[in-house]
Amino acid sequence: MKTLASTTTSKKRLLGFFAVLVTVVAVVAIIGLLISMFGTFVVQGSGQLSWTFLTEAPRNNNTEGGIFPAIFGTTILVLLMTLLGVPVGTATAIYLSEYARQSAAFARAVRFAVNTLAGVPSIVFGLFGVGFFIQFVGGGIDNVTAGAVFGKPALLWASATLAVLTLPVVIVSVEEALRAVPRELREASLALGATKWQTITKVVLPNSVSGILTGSILAVGRGAGEVAAILFVGVVYSLERLPSSVTDQFMHLGYHLYVLSTQSPDVEKTLPLQYATTLVLLGLTFVLNFSAIYVRSRLRRI
Amino acid sequence: MAKEHPVKVRTSDFSVYYGQKQALFNIGIDIFDRKVTAFIGPSGCGKSTFLRSINRMNDLIDGTRCSGKLEVDGIDVYGKEVDVVTLRRSIGMVFQKSIPFPKSIYENITYGLTLTEKRSKDELDHIVETSLKRAALWEEVKDRLTHSAQGLSGGQQQRLCIARAVAVNPEILLMDEPCSALDPISTGKVEELITELKDTYTIVLVTHNMQQAARVSDYTGFFLMGKLIEFDRTRSIFTAPSKKETEDYITGRFG
Numbered sequence: 393m394k395t396l397a398s399t400t401t402s403k404k405r406l407l408g409f410f411a412v413l414v415t416v417v418a419v420v421a422i423i424g425l426l427i428s429m430f431g432t433f434v435v436q437g438s439g440q441l442s443w444t445f446l447t448e449a450p451r452n453n454n455t456e457g458g459i460f461p462a463i464f465g466t467t468i469l470v471l472l473m474t475l476l477g478v479p480v481g482t483a484t485a486i487y488l489s490e491y492a493r494q495s496a497a498f499a500r501a502v503r504f505a506v507n508t509l510a511g512v513p514s515i516v517f518g519l520f521g522v523g524f525f526i527q528f529v530g531g532g533i534d535n536v537t538a539g540a541v542f543g544k545p546a547l548l549w550a551s552a553t554l555a556v557l558t559l560p561v562v563i564v565s566v567e568e569a570l571r572a573v574p575r576e577l578r579e580a581s582l583a584l585g586a587t588k589w590q591t592i593t594k595v596v597l598p599n600s601v602s603g604i605l606t607g608s609i610l611a612v613g614r615g616a617g618e619v620a621a622i623l624f625v626g627v628v629y630s631l632e633r634l635p636s637s638v639t640d641q642f643m644h645l646g647y648h649l650y651v652l653s654t655q656s657p658d659v660e661k662t663l664p665l666q667y668a669t670t671l672v673l674l675g676l677t678f679v680l681n682f683s684a685i686y687v688r689s690r691l692r693r694i
Numbered sequence: 695m696a697k698e699h700p701v702k703v704r705t706s707d708f709s710v711y712y713g714q715k716q717a718l719f720n721i722g723i724d725i726f727d728r729k730v731t732a733f734i735g736p737s738g739c740g741k742s743t744f745l746r747s748i749n750r751m752n753d754l755i756d757g758t759r760c761s762g763k764l765e766v767d768g769i770d771v772y773g774k775e776v777d778v779v780t781l782r783r784s785i786g787m788v789f790q791k792s793i794p795f796p797k798s799i800y801e802n803i804t805y806g807l808t809l810t811e812k813r814s815k816d817e818l819d820h821i822v823e824t825s826l827k828r829a830a831l832w833e834e835v836k837d838r839l840t841h842s843a844q845g846l847s848g849g850q851q852q853r854l855c856i857a858r859a860v861a862v863n864p865e866i867l868l869m870d871e872p873c874s875a876l877d878p879i880s881t882g883k884v885e886e887l888i889t890e891l892k893d894t895y896t897i898v899l900v901t902h903n904m905q906q907a908a909r910v911s912d913y914t915g916f917f918l919m920g921k922l923i924e925f926d927r928t929r930s931i932f933t934a935p936s937k938k939e940t941e942d943y944i945t946g947r948f949g
Contacts, residue, residue: 493756495756576789576793577793579787580787580789580855580858582754582782583751583782583785583786583787583859584783584786584806584809584858585779585784585806586779586805586806594805598796
């Protein structure tokens with residue numbers, strides 16, 4: 393025991409103490425930052441927050457009134473984005489996890505593309521949306537149908553752009569969920585005479601629902617706060633009426649915040665509106681993230 | 695070896711390779727209809743690989759190829775015209791780790807049945823009952839068929855997996871170390887079951903447990919390093935093995 397006792401020198405103890413100290417300070421700093429940030433918005437913004445603020449349109453050049461069109465636009469945008477992006481992302485994840493040989497060059501290329509996509513600045517996605525969705529796809533449809541409906545910025549193209557932007561999030565989380573399904577379950581299904589596709593639809597996917605949901609909600613959380621990617625593809629700073637078709641333009645919480653803080657004739661006057669809008673945007677994002685965690689933990693317990 | 699029974703599975707010069715590595719060397723064996731054939735041997739000797747070759751589960755592993763012949767009822771299993779899905783349907787399999795599908799007990803049994811055709815509720819009810827009875831599980835679960843199968847004990851889960859395999863009415867039942875994760879009482883139940891099921895099915899059993907092979911099988915094959923060293927009636931293998939390696943293994947001198 394003597395030798396054991398002598399190995400822990402006072403120097404080592406001091407080192408251990410500092411290690412704990414540094415990590416604790418880091419944690420406290422992060423929690424402090426979060427609280428002060430959230431606290432500021434809650435304190436400054438909650439005064440402005442009211443039923444009319446949430447349900448009415450902005451008035452007087454965005455210096456008065458509410459933000460309902462922006463809440464509405466953000467919600468529809470994110471819903472459409474999910475409808476467009478999650479099926480494509482899930483299909484890609486199924487390919488990567490179930491069909492591709494892990495060593496195959498094509499699968500490696502797809503993986504590389506997904507990782508690269510995740511690192512592309514969002515403004516680049518915005519420009520891509522203009523070039524590909526509005527001019528190429530939309531313009532193409534207009535050419536064929538001899539109309540002028542699709543070749544302009546619209547809710548549909550903004551959703552499609554965001555869907556592409558959030559694809560990596562969906563693909564990575566769904567693939568992770570698919571891979572977590574035990575090999576024995578797949579083998580049991582195949583040994584009973586199920587085809588590969590039957591095994592995927594009847595065993596693998598039902599066992600990955602929580603992962604697919606998590607992926608979707610994480611994508612929603614990421615997409616809801618994104619502004620740069622939709623700048624050129626359909627968002628506007630003021631609307632006469634709510635969008636009634638996917639080819640209409642829309643208002644957006646994040647963009648509205650940018651407009652209030654930089655484009656207003658009287659920035660000082662809109663300060664309370666800015667705080668309240670930020671609070672709503674943050675609230676929306678937090679709610680989405682927490683529901684992702686909740687849904688996942690609920691499904692894991694079954 | 696007197697052939698008082700028809701041959702169900704016959705291989706000649708059958709070899710399996712995982713990439714560059716050869717896992718099975720020129721296996722030639724006759725597995726008899728409605729008998730229990732056990733394969734014993736140390737870990738990594740190729741007995742599971744051989745078992746999984748019969749219903750082509752090895753196809754799932756990238757880079758697996760095989761040579762030689764493996765016939766079931768005289769049909770070359772690896773022939774071009776063979777449909778793997780149909781083949782697997784007629785050959786049931788029970789795994790070492792018995793994982794029921796995360797569905798109800800009832801749905802676990804009907805899973806294989808509803809893959810190709812729609813069946814009436816009455817027919818399904820009937821098959822569920824007979825399958826569970828065959829697996830000696832009916833009395834224990836008949837009141838909770840709609841409950842999740844994952845609430846069953848380990849031994850019950852393994853018997854459920856046997857019932858699941860039996861439900862599609864296969865001709866051959868492959869069992870890959872079905873008792874290695876079970877306690878002695880559950881093991882006894884499964885062994886009893888194997889003895890009962892051999893009236894209907896050709897059973898091929900891979901086991902680490904030599905006593906188990908001696909207790910339940912009619913024929914025993916001893917694998918070592920990818921080669922089938924000896925294959926004979928179980929009694930002969932355990933009382934008078936003709937090869938020195940077999941004798942060394944069953945007397946516990948190595949392995």
